[in-house]
Amino acid sequence: MITYTYESALKHVEDNFNGQFAALTLGDSGAALILDGSPNDKYGFHYIKMATGSKWSDMCIAKPSEEESGRNDEYRFRPAPAPGGVVQAVPFYLEAMEKTGWTHDELDVFMPHQTSRRAITKFIDLAEEAIEQTFKTKFIFNLQKYGNTASTTYFVALRESILNGNIQPDQNMMFASVASGLQIGMSSYTMDDLPLRYRNYMTKGAIA
Template identity: 25%
Template sequence: MSHSRFESIGAYLPSNIVSTEELISRLAEPPSFDLERITGVRERRVHDTRPDSYEDSFALAIKAAQDCLSRSQYAAADLDVIISTSITRSRNGTRMYMEPSFASSIGTQLGADKAITFDISNACAGMLTGTYILDRMIRSGVVRNGMVVSGEAITPIADTAVNEISEKYDLQFASLSVGDSGCAIVLDRAVDDADKIHYIELMTASEHSHLCLGMPSDKTQGVALYTDNRKMHNEDRFVLWTDTQRNYLQARGRTFADEKFDYIIHHQFGAAALPWLAAIGEREFGVPMPPDLRVLQKYGNTSTTSHFIVLHDQLSDQKLPSGSKLLMIPAASGVVTGFLSTTISSLKV
């Protein structure tokens, strides 16, 4: 079977910037800890809520998809499949849509009239899950190319948290770290080893599924996210990644050191947790971890788009040398983990 590659990437980040200091100032009861230091989030982008220019999930996704196609060799009409992976599905303002599918609506708006379209939902592992499915479709020969796209107008959970948090420690504190964004990637068949997705695997450990739940608020009409960070960010959860990747490599007669990764991109969920995660990786694999790339400080946790917002940011700033080998590690409600290995040479922003 042939491999796939990342052919083009696009992103959209709203122009509105809200600082963590500003969010904290709106709380009735400030936290008993330094939220900015622990999360690493100094500021985040927030979608425009003015009636004449409202940026809902659909608008964010369309702008990212158009940006992606602007540097792709493919026009929208050339796409064989579009996969939408948004958690938030707001369109026409705040109204949430399940049908018609977001992917179908995005395809129609772009002019991808021949594309297979469908939505998937896998929490913050959404875009990596879409990549997993599209990679398999390309490798099996079912399609030649396709787009994975997500628009996340997710900061309403931060508004709910600001309105409802009344204690020093609250399960909604993680909601204060999120930011809005849109991101899209086009995949097609790899033509050489310089641009190639070597492998991607995902796994779910459902025994942890209750630790991070998005749902209607139990106090108001807002949408809320309840995250038990004390149990989410611990060794039992972190070794799910290392155990899974080590078993995968051992079955193929390889080690982590053999992979020679240049950089690692973790889900952007907290600056304090990432060094610990690196230490666990070093202990479990027996080698130093590659440098981790992050954009937490200026964009926050952008949920499904986080890995690719990091990649887009690094490419935009020309900080990623040609031929870099990257490891992407998801961390999502469910709990979902896994790994994606790719070499990137010609991908540009």
């Protein structure tokens, strides 16, 4: 369905002010996770907070196009409030770090929803200003490879980052959501031995 959205947008977008511009990066994917109890307090999720700024709920809507046959989606995107969403995410990041009890140096990996490089870069600029230090090297980007795969972006990026060695056991991570709705969320997580187990399975060919 998402690829249809991009195909539909291709017919209409002439410049980056077009309402369907954001749809050009959408890609299809699937992801699945198994969750169970953490072996101890060191590993797993420490803090999860999600909040909805529904004042901006009409900012980004995906629905069947009125102009197309009904098969394609129109992906309406109003760019003006988008930086607003990113601005709103910064205090959530600061709160998540404080509630988790991490200093900014203790965060190893920042995993954002893979929306647009411009939005993520804007968030990095604002967050660096707030914490008065650089942390752009901690960000995971895979937008250029898979596009915005919507609900699955974190886990498509997580799997690949594990396989290419960018995520290691004992690393502290932050999953960050800035999604339409406006859904803002931060989840702090310490990786257990999953990267070793996963890479081991892959080496043995246990997973195709």
